[in-house]
Amino acid sequence: MRDASDVLRHVVVETPLLESPALNDTLGARLFLKCETLQLTGSFKFRGAYNTLSRLSPAQKSAGVLAYSSGNHAQGVALAAQMLRIPATILMPEDSPRIKLANTLGYGAKVVTYDRLKESREELGERLAAAENLTLIKPYDNYYVMSGQGSVGIEIAEQLKERGISADICVAPAGGGGLIAGVSLALRVLAPTIDIYSAEPEGFDDLLRSLAAGERLANEPGASSLCDAIMTPMPGVLTFAINRETLKGGLAVSDEETKAAMRAAFHYFKCVIEPGGAVALAALLSGKIDIRGKIAVAIASGGNVDPELFSDILVERDQ
């Protein structure tokens, strides 16, 4: 983990840990926001991608990498590959938001689109990877990806220490669980008294339920959520093996609570957070756990949201 941190220092943005005196007054607590929205590519995903790509063998690097993602992992892999001069192929649904397609292309990746309804990205990915000898970079179930994301936790521990304080609670968004697995491992070593909770959207609270059950459970099909970035079907194998040991529990929030958190981040922190990136802040602001008199950290994991959606949420116009 420290090793990942050494690779990433001077490459990633050491994102600020912000607090707002005005918001603290309202809450009767100290709430810190770890702004991974300000990371390169607009999300923490760049950390894990860069860490993983930098560990590939020379042969793997020259053959190139493959990732499938419609969002933040795609951009993270594309930029890391560009910086490390590794050819990258990204499989994206042909109906991905244009801005995400454009950003991924902008980082020099080769984008292959597919029809989500008719084609399987796994099959297509395997075929492409085999044909061109590409290394598949999974979004979370990969040791180097998790330890890269864990550098967020190392920074949090260091930034709290610089202030001469320790926190009581840390909440992080969870999709496949790579961010919170890395962060919780780091904090367990560096700040072992912090209780760590995952945050998920209602209907996609597979980690919450899996933690309670002690085994990996999938989400019921048919749910919908604003939080596109973290609508994963079930916890990862490697990530859950860690998270079941390190987490205190899981929290779930509604879309309305997520939107309120996005507005609060605009107002108090001047930060743009995407829906999936705002669920940890939403869990704390909506009182899912009592933080009065305590010091709490919420990770804002990404900021890649379309202007139209952000604009509507800001003024509470119905989507």
Place this chain on the structure above:
Amino acid sequence: MRDASDVLRHVVVETPLLESPALNDTLGARLFLKCETLQLTGSFKFRGAYNTLSRLSPAQKSAGVLAYSSGNHAQGVALAAQMLRIPATILMPEDSPRIKLANTLGYGAKVVTYDRLKESREELGERLAAAENLTLIKPYDNYYVMSGQGSVGIEIAEQLKERGISADICVAPAGGGGLIAGVSLALRVLAPTIDIYSAEPEGFDDLLRSLAAGERLANEPGASSLCDAIMTPMPGVLTFAINRETLKGGLAVSDEETKAAMRAAFHYFKCVIEPGGAVALAALLSGKIDIRGKIAVAIASGGNVDPELFSDILVERDQ
């Protein structure tokens, strides 16, 4: 100046100096954004306010301070006073944006409102200050205010040095000119090869014209601008004495260019910038000076913008 930096270290947020690989590619340059939007109270004004208030004598501190401002200076003084346990009275127009009134009250200041059309804030301020023996904290024409704002320049120099680079150009928004006076003094010492330019809205380009004329010129009455925070009538006496020596020149931008810069900051940096805070970025993005092949820094000086206005600008809806 270093002295101010020592007072402020551990009190202010060391705001990040961000860059976007995607935006750099588009510009053929390296553009860094110094995000003072993430400063306490949402603007750089807190730095100068805290520095000034911390220098008052014990008698001045216990009697209290007075400021007049409808915006960022009010919030900066109010929070600095609250942190230093100094009573603060802020004179604000009764038609100030409710959010700014609420924030200022929220920091524990006593707010006195006046009718902008019928009363003079200077007279009212003098009367109040005399009656209660309050110390007036001017927004820019004050040595400690300027040197407090100059800590932004010290951070920029240090942050560039950490990256092992030096910049060619730095652009900062200018209202009364306190920020750019402090920043330019700091950079002149710490990074003397940087050319420093002010940025102002069209119609309020008094510093640009004053620099060209070699004397303080006022704006023509009747102009309008989106940039409420920097619609000052003419350069300050003390600030202009510095800026005429330290600046390379002035740049002016249209409201449309400012709005485009706010959208670019949302897209590339996930940062909320208010119109007056975005003029430096606007000057660079709209090509007022050629930065191709160069390293440039734009200061984003504040982020206190109403959600309705920001929402409209984001989706290019007419205000």
